[in-house]
Amino acid sequence: MGNTSSMLTQYDIEEVQEHCNNTFSQQEIVSLYQRFCQLDRNSGGFISADEFLSVPEFAVNPLAQRLFRMIDGLNFKEFVAFLSAFSSRATLQHKVEYIFKVYDSDGNGKVAFSDLLDVLRDLTGQFISEQQRELVLTQVLEEAGYKKDSILVLSDFMKILGNSDLKMEVEVPVD
Amino acid sequence: MWKEGSVASLVAIQTSVFWNEHQPPFRKRKDVYAGALKGCRNRYKQVCSLEIFQKVFSTGSLFWLQLLNATGWKMSKLKSSNLELDLDRPNIEDYLHTDSIQEPLGKLRLRDLLDISPTLREAGGAIVDDSFTRCFKSNPPEPWNWNVYLFPLWCLGVVVRYGILFPVRVLILTLGWIIFLSCYIPVHLLLKGHDKLRKRLERALVELICSFFVASWTGVVKYHGPRPCARPKQVFVANHTSMIDFIILEQMTAFAVIMQKHPGWVGLLQSTILESVGCIWFNRSESKDREIVARKLREHVEGPDNNPLLIFPEGTCVNNHYTVMFKKGAFELGSTVCPIAIKYNKIFVDAFWNSRKQSFTTHLLQLMTSWAVVCDVWYLEPQNMKPGETPIEFAERVRGIISARAGIKKVPWDGYLKYSRPSPKHRERKQQAFAESVLRRLEDK
Numbered sequence: 001m002g003n004t005s006s007m008l009t010q011y012d013i014e015e016v017q018e019h020c021n022n023t024f025s026q027q028e029i030v031s032l033y034q035r036f037c038q039l040d041r042n043s044g045g046f047i048s049a050d051e052f053l054s055v056p057e058f059a060v061n062p063l064a065q066r067l068f069r070m071i072d073g074l075n076f077k078e079f080v081a082f083l084s085a086f087s088s089r090a091t092l093q094h095k096v097e098y099i100f101k102v103y104d105s106d107g108n109g110k111v112a113f114s115d116l117l118d119v120l121r122d123l124t125g126q127f128i129s130e131q132q133r134e135l136v137l138t139q140v141l142e143e144a145g146y147k148k149d150s151i152l153v154l155s156d157f158m159k160i161l162g163n164s165d166l167k168m169e170v171e172v173p174v175d
Numbered sequence: 176m177w178k179e180g181s182v183a184s185l186v187a188i189q190t191s192v193f194w195n196e197h198q199p200p201f202r203k204r205k206d207v208y209a210g211a212l213k214g215c216r217n218r219y220k221q222v223c224s225l226e227i228f229q230k231v232f233s234t235g236s237l238f239w240l241q242l243l244n245a246t247g248w249k250m251s252k253l254k255s256s257n258l259e260l261d262l263d264r265p266n267i268e269d270y271l272h273t274d275s276i277q278e279p280l281g282k283l284r285l286r287d288l289l290d291i292s293p294t295l296r297e298a299g300g301a302i303v304d305d306s307f308t309r310c311f312k313s314n315p316p317e318p319w320n321w322n323v324y325l326f327p328l329w330c331l332g333v334v335v336r337y338g339i340l341f342p343v344r345v346l347i348l349t350l351g352w353i354i355f356l357s358c359y360i361p362v363h364l365l366l367k368g369h370d371k372l373r374k375r376l377e378r379a380l381v382e383l384i385c386s387f388f389v390a391s392w393t394g395v396v397k398y399h400g401p402r403p404c405a406r407p408k409q410v411f412v413a414n415h416t417s418m419i420d421f422i423i424l425e426q427m428t429a430f431a432v433i434m435q436k437h438p439g440w441v442g443l444l445q446s447t448i449l450e451s452v453g454c455i456w457f458n459r460s461e462s463k464d465r466e467i468v469a470r471k472l473r474e475h476v477e478g479p480d481n482n483p484l485l486i487f488p489e490g491t492c493v494n495n496h497y498t499v500m501f502k503k504g505a506f507e508l509g510s511t512v513c514p515i516a517i518k519y520n521k522i523f524v525d526a527f528w529n530s531r532k533q534s535f536t537t538h539l540l541q542l543m544t545s546w547a548v549v550c551d552v553w554y555l556e557p558q559n560m561k562p563g564e565t566p567i568e569f570a571e572r573v574r575g576i577i578s579a580r581a582g583i584k585k586v587p588w589d590g591y592l593k594y595s596r597p598s599p600k601h602r603e604r605k606q607q608a609f610a611e612s613v614l615r616r617l618e619d620k
Contacts, residue, residue, distance in 0.1 A: 035303060038312070055308060056592045057301035060601035062609075063294050071302075086299040099291060120288060124613065125606030136617055137288070144285035160286045168292040170299040 008033055020080045023087040023094075028172040029080060036076050046073050062122050066102055086170040093158070095166045100157045111152040113137065283616040294605075307588045310497040313529045314521075336544050344391045344543050351387025355380055363451070377451040378429035378482065384448075385426035388419075392539075393547040396423055400554030403428045403513065407479045409557065412505050413515035414577050415487035416495040417528035418535060419542070420517055423552065425452075430485035431475060433457060433468070441535055453482050469504060476510050485515075488570065491590035494527040495519050496583055499590040501574045507566040513557040514573050516581040520549040553580050 013026050024032065039047045039055070052068055053059045061067075071082055084090060085098035103111045103119055120133050128136070138148045144160065146152070320329035359380050366373040389396065403411060411430065413420060418441075421432055431453035436442060445454065455475065457468045475481050488501035495518065506512060519526040524545035528538045542548055555576060560569045578585050589597075 032303070038308065052302075053596060055301055055305050056588055056597045057305040057307060058298060060597050060605070061294060061298040061301065062602055062606055063291065063298055064602075067295075067298050083299060083303065086296065086303070095292070099289070099295070102291065102295065103289075116288070119291065123291070123294065123606060124610035125603055127603075127607045127610035128614065132614075136283070136613060139617070140283055140285045140288055146285075157289065160289055164286065164290070166290065166292045168296045168299070170296060170303050173304050 016077050016080050019077050020084040020087075023084040023089045024080060024172065027174045028087075031172050031174050032080055032083065033076060036079055046075055047071070047079070062125070063102070063119075066105065066119070066122060069105065070101065083170075086168055087172075088169045090168075092162065092166060095168050096157050096161050097154065098168075099161065099166075100154050109153060111157075113141075113148055113150075116152075282619050283613060287616070288613075306497075306586045307592060310493050310499055310586055310588070311529065311531075311593065312494060313525055313527050313532070314494070314496070315525070332546075336546065340393075340546075341544050344393075348387060348391040351384055351391070355384040355387070359448070374451075374480070381429050381448065381452050382426055385422045388422050389426050389548075392419075392542040392545070394423065395547050395549045396426075396552060397550075398427060398552050398554070403430075403483055403554060405481075405483050408476060408510040409483060409513055410476060410505055410508060410510050411483055411485045411513045411515055412488050412501070412573060412577075413485065413517055414495075414498050414581060414583070415489045415492055416517065416519060417492055417526050417538065419526060419528070419539075419548070420487070421485070423517070423550065424485060424515065427552075429482050431455070431482040432485045433472065437535070439536075465504075469507075472504065473508055476508050488574075489590045491593055492528050492530060493590065494529075497586045498574055498578050498583055499586055499588055501570040503566040503570050506560070506570045506573070509560075511557045511559055512569070512573055514555040514577045514580075516551075516553040516555060516577045518551050518581040518583065520551070522549055523547045526550065551581075555580060 008030060013029050016029050017024065017026060036047070037043075039051050041051055042048075049068065049072065052071070053064070058064055071079070074082060085095050100111065101107075103115050105115060105118070116137055117133060120137060121130075124133065141148060141150070146156075320326050359377065362373060362376045362380070366376070405428075411424075413424065421430075421434075424430060425432075429452050432449065433455040434445060434449075434457075436445065436456045436458065445456075453475065455468060455471045458464050472484070472486075475484055486505040488503075488505050489499050490502050491499070493499055524542060524547075526542070526548055528535065533541070558569075558573055558576070560566070564572070574585060
């Protein structure tokens, strides 16, 4: 266990809880803190690339690089806020926003064809050719009523993903 | 003789048999604060071992058992570590989504491509908790000295352990080394001509010094199963928790071992004394090394005069609650594999050597200042490769046998991931599965 970190005080826990909109219970926040300290081996206050990629289960995930860009350099409060979309108390709106953020890598609120292509490339690797990917995307976009050069915003994502069940819950192990 | 001796030394500390290696008082939990004895009972329910009590309180054991049962303490046999299994996290298989994304049916729609939630969930799960890091976590035992009755007892325990036991143990160890060196050096130098006799004496001496080591931490080791004998074409494999595994096994039989070359005084010991029982060196970081080592292993196993070979196929120290994947090197030599399962009881000290956190010297000192090191060693039935079985399947089968006997869980990761990144082929497998499903659903009209 983390031998450098001080214990969290009640104020700290409440502050973190407020920051993540009460999506985690206080016990879960304590467990997440232990996990944060366990991953942050050099006690820099944030988890570096090496430390994240030393978790093999994370390193083999196709979206690891994308997620890592979002989580790099976050302190504990922001780390919990980042993970709040995985809580069972997260709303559907929250989850869709999270997925949108993963797609929107430059953070300008717009997801273009190239962003969609990037994520599809991460997910399928070399097993589909670039042309086939473009074809697949264009085809499904047209069927859904969008053109190839149309820009998607959050409300579009809400419309497409909104009426389904997004299963994204991760259980935080509580001692 | 030494095994009984180490048990006898436990008798000297019989009142302290309940005392656990501790941490300074920390975690305050409401549920445990309801009275001193009740709190104690909660912590010790699953920790006391019937076997230890029977050894220590041989005549009065019944009396003690009745007393403890009256206060509600539950005894668990060392062998049924199922209790530990239940107390531990839920089974690993729940955490690992090895079959990647679920197979949705029907025509491909935009929402199927946009919905990356399964992959995200796996990533989130890995960030929050993963089975690999858990293998190398040293679990500190629960602190029990957090109230006014137990704290002075604990302080007294510290004084006894550091002030009385530790010097006595250092003395025993020094004595052992003096005896060993004074016999070993003459034997080694003078009997150069009589190889057979020299080898026999050196073997006995190595067993002796290992027994001294075990006595210096008051090792209470219970061996189950037939004692290993030196036959050609057989290899011993065991799960690995610390370098003391080797010492515990060596005190029973002089094994030859394959080890990573260590720096410092350990390396000195390796190059002088262990050479006499026959050791093979390897270097983890060199890949070419593997073929050379494989050849040396084969030569050793086939030689009739060589000591039986002991291999730790995990390749790294794991915390004795899990086993990582076995390397196939030991299983493709074409010889019989005899599994050995080792399980430590954390009642007094956690014997896991976390090489990232402490050097071996610190680890030994920690063991020498604790009450005792308790463990079980099971020599299991020799296994041969079944027809049509690959070495990897054979390795996994033996790992299953060892894990089942020791009551620990299996984890599908390679221990060397501690030092390197996973190969891209795992990720590619997931990508391939997803790509195939996308293409297939595109064809569906």
